[in-house]
Amino acid sequence: MxxxxxxxxxxxxxxxxxxxxxxxxxxxxxxxxxxxxxxxxxxxxxGGGDKAGGSGSKTSSSEKKTARSDSAKRAAKTRQGHARESGASLETQTKESLMKEARSKDIKGRSSMTKAQLVEALRKKG
Structure with missing residues (x-):
């Protein structure tokens, strides 16, 4: 044996x-x-003997549900872009980042804009 x-x-x-x-x-x-x-x-x-349940077995289902909800809220907030007090930092962003922010603010014609035009449109939109 x-x-x-x-x-x-x-x-x-x-x-x-x-x-x-x-x-x-x-x-x-x-x-x-x-x-x-x-x-x-x-x-x-x-993984051997003496295993109770599996990974995460100590986390209750309500805690898991809350964690998932919090994670989803953080992800949604990230997708919205960041609030800005002044337009001064717009020039330091990449065009891709400006495009994402323009998308979140629903600026029309953004796909054909240059970086300078995106900065200007975002400043106007506030």
Whole structure:
């Protein structure tokens, strides 16, 4: 029998190892080799024994829902562009960044504008 106590494995892990072991024995491996390979497979797939649930099992579903909602709100805020007190920093932005801001402010004709024209249109839009 392979080394190690199997008491810390879940019933599901034990059943899986037994099934894998039977499969190896059916292919002609010795009982010891089949058992050894079966437990190695279970360990590789599940990370060993004494696992409660899985990753994130300590996080309640309401906490997960709140975290997802907060994440979505942050993402939406990022897509809107940033509030600006003065137009002075417009020149330092890339054309792509100006284009994104013009899109969020629904400035017409922005796709054919130059960087200078985008800066001017954004200043007018406020």
């Amino acid at each position: 392979p080394r190690g106590d199997k008491d810390k494995y879940t019933e599901k892990q034990k059943r899986k190892a037994e099934h894998i072991e039977q499969s190896y024995e059916h292919k002609g491996l010795s009982k010891d080799e089949a058992e050894s390979r079966a437990w190695a497979t279970v360990n590789k797939q599940s």
